[in-house]
Structure formats: structure tokens, C-alpha cells
Amino acid sequence: MSRRSRDDRGQAFPIYITVVAGLLFLAFAYFAVGQAAATRNGAQTAADAAALAAAQDVRDQIFEGFLDAVESEDAWQDWLGGSGLTGVDGAAACAEAxxxxxxNRAxxxxxxxxxxxCTVGVRTDYTVGESIVPGTEGMRGEADATAVVxxxxRVEGDDTDSIEFSCDGEDWIIDPDDLDDPDVLPEAADLFSVYLSE
Known part of the structure; x- marks a missing residue:
């Protein structure tokens, strides 16, 4: 009876080894998936930051164009509305991106x-790294993002003599003679919002 019990234990050992090996393989596979997800998340973070930086540069360019239009008594409403503009330097904004x-290493x-x-695509400078899954040592994270300006x-009044407008409930009146005084001027963020598109 005791001899049979020892034989049963001996037969269970290979099964135990197989189960442990399978669990280790699964653990390494999950680790590889985690590495890939971390690389992908890093790429998305880089894309979001790059798109926001580019859009903020565009916003600053539009704001400067608006101030120049006020100073030269040009059609400042076009700049304030942000549509139909031709003076935006996309290359400069992309340099910011x-x-x-x-x-973010991308x-x-x-x-x-x-x-x-602004729409920006990125590719990470780093790879997923070596793992139990073949080919991951050369895989890089890729992502894209779009930021909206x-x-x-909205303009108050219908002529260009009075520089009055309202932004999210805050009223602004600009005197062209005060353009050098930053204390009386709105900031670019007061006139334009920048956010990531869904």
C-alpha cells in the first residue's frame, strides 16, 4: 500500500512541473503585454503633448495677428473669429510639436x-524591449492626436471703430493706444481655448 502511494507521488511530479512552467510562461506573456501597453501609452502621451504645443503656438500666432490688426485698424474681427486666416505658420507650430x-522620447x-x-503623429524613440513574444525588441509605440483652437x-457692435468683444461672458474694450500695456490687454488664452479633440 505504501509502495503504491510513493509511485503516485512520483507520477504527479511531472504534472506539477508542467503546471508551474505554464504559469511562468503566462506570467512572462502578461509582462510582454504590459510592456507593449506602456509603450503605447507613452506614445499617446507624447502625441497629446505635441498636438497641444502646436495648437498653442497657432493660438499665439492668431493672437499676435489680432493685435497687429487692431494696431493697423485692419479687419481684427477676422482674427478674433479665427476663420479664413492665411497668416498662420504651420511649420513653426510643428517645430513646437x-x-x-x-x-517625451518620441x-x-x-x-x-x-x-x-493641429494633428500630430508620433513614434517613440524607444522599443517595447525583449520579451517572450518574438519581435517585440524592434516594436515602437505609435499614436496621433488632434488639438483644436x-x-x-463674439464681437459686440457691427463696425470697426469700436474694439469691443465678449469672451465667455467677460467683456473687453481695447484702446489701440494701449497695445503696449499688457495690464489692459487680454491674453491669448482669454480669446482662444485649446483642447484635445475626442
Missing amino acids: AGFAAK SADPCQCTEAE EPRC
């Missing part, structure tokens, strides 16, 4: 900016 992507390409939005304001 590239800088922020690099801070490369920004492609990048496209208009006066209304949206006017907050």
Missing part, C-alpha cells in the same frame, strides 16, 4: 496645422 515630442511625424487645429469671443 517636435520639441515636445522629443521631451519623434513627431507627420504634423499638420491650420488656424483651427477654438475662439471664445
Whole structure:
């Protein structure tokens, strides 16, 4: 009777080894999936930051164009509305995107900016790394993001003599003679919101 019991224990040992090996394989596989997810999340973070940086640069360009239009008594309403503009330097905005992507260990390409939005694609400079899954050592994270530049304001009045407008319930009156005084001027963020598109 005791001899049979020892034989049963001996037969169970290979099953035990097989189960442990299977569990270890699953653990390493889950680790590989986690590495891939972390790389993908890193790429998305870099894309979001790059798109927001580019859109903020576009917003600043529009704001400067608005102030120049006020000073030259040009059609400042066009700048305030943010539509139909031709003075936005998309290359400069994309340079900002590239800088922020690099801070997140990624490369920004492609990048496209208009006066209304910036779309940036990124690829991580780092890979998923070696794992039990073949080929992961060369895999890089890729993602894209779009940031929107949206006017907050509506013009009060219908002529260009009075520079009055309202932005999200806050009223502004600008005197062209006070353009050098930052204390009386709105900031770019007061006139335009920048946010990631869903």
C-alpha cells in the first residue's frame, strides 16, 4: 500500500512541473503585454503633448495677428473669429510639436496645422524591449492626436471703430493706444481655448 502511494507521488511530479512552467510562461506573456501597453501609452502621451504645443503656438500666432490688426485698424474681427486666416505658420507650430515630442522620447511625424487645429503623429524613440513574444525588441509605440483652437469671443457692435468683444461672458474694450500695456490687454488664452479633440 505504501509502495503504491510513493509511485503516485512520483507520477504527479511531472504534472506539477508542467503546471508551474505554464504559469511562468503566462506570467512572462502578461509582462510582454504590459510592456507593449506602456509603450503605447507613452506614445499617446507624447502625441497629446505635441498636438497641444502646436495648437498653442497657432493660438499665439492668431493672437499676435489680432493685435497687429487692431494696431493697423485692419479687419481684427477676422482674427478674433479665427476663420479664413492665411497668416498662420504651420511649420513653426510643428517645430513646437517636435520639441515636445522629443521631451517625451518620441519623434513627431507627420504634423499638420491650420488656424483651427493641429494633428500630430508620433513614434517613440524607444522599443517595447525583449520579451517572450518574438519581435517585440524592434516594436515602437505609435499614436496621433488632434488639438483644436477654438475662439471664445463674439464681437459686440457691427463696425470697426469700436474694439469691443465678449469672451465667455467677460467683456473687453481695447484702446489701440494701449497695445503696449499688457495690464489692459487680454491674453491669448482669454480669446482662444485649446483642447484635445475626442
